[in-house]
Amino acid sequence: MYFTRLWAIAGGYHRYFSHRSYETSRWFQFMLAFTGSTAGQKGPLSWATSHNRHHRHSDREGDPHSPVLQDGFHAHLGWLLEKDALPTDKKLEQAYADFPEILFLNRHHYIGTLSLIAALLLLGRFLSAHYPELGTSALQLVSWGFILSTLLILHGTCLVNSVAHMVGSRRFETSDNSRNVWWLFPFMWGENWHNNNHRYPRSASASCSWWEVDGIYLG
Numbered sequence: 001m002y003f004t005r006l007w008a009i010a011g012g013y014h015r016y017f018s019h020r021s022y023e024t025s026r027w028f029q030f031m032l033a034f035t036g037s038t039a040g041q042k043g044p045l046s047w048a049t050s051h052n053r054h055h056r057h058s059d060r061e062g063d064p065h066s067p068v069l070q071d072g073f074h075a076h077l078g079w080l081l082e083k084d085a086l087p088t089d090k091k092l093e094q095a096y097a098d099f100p101e102i103l104f105l106n107r108h109h110y111i112g113t114l115s116l117i118a119a120l121l122l123l124g125r126f127l128s129a130h131y132p133e134l135g136t137s138a139l140q141l142v143s144w145g146f147i148l149s150t151l152l153i154l155h156g157t158c159l160v161n162s163v164a165h166m167v168g169s170r171r172f173e174t175s176d177n178s179r180n181v182w183w184l185f186p187f188m189w190g191e192n193w194h195n196n197n198h199r200y201p202r203s204a205s206a207s208c209s210w211w212e213v214d215g216i217y218l219g
Helices: 002-018 026-037 044-056 074-078 091-093 100-107 110-130 140-167 182-188 194-199
Strands: none
Touching: 002 026, 002 044, 002 074, 002 140, 026 044, 026 100, 026 110, 044 091, 044 100, 110 140, 140 182, 140 194
């Protein structure tokens, strides 16, 4: 649950819906949006709106989560506590006017989240009833498969917003304070090469060297 939904957020919400760094089919586009919505980070167009604002105004007035302008807590989680923290750009909605399923899922993103919880509950009850020797329960699957993994994905994403603008190395002298943080790789699978992403936001790969492994791109 962690790695599947992390890939949907990083490879889907980020690299596809925000930066359009690659092309895909209408079916897989919907799967990216639906799987990403199960991570509880709202819809793909809302996520892309805030992320594009971050790139457009990075570490300047208008950046929704800059530790340079405010503090690390605000960049990490505080900005999400603000009213309408993840709005949707009307122009972005217009760009997806031919994909009503994406617009619907963006407005009703909770469908993906609730669907995953329901699926884990049903699977847990099925395993408990038919394979009791596994010691699996519905609550166990929801706790590990949804609650824990969702929190890990959220904090992993937020660590890029906060830590990757405070510490780390700078391969490129960009106009912001973005940095590459190698030790975030186990959590973010390549999203941690944040300075590279700010230099080449339209690149499908965040790697600029053989040792900068990008698991999202390889996946």
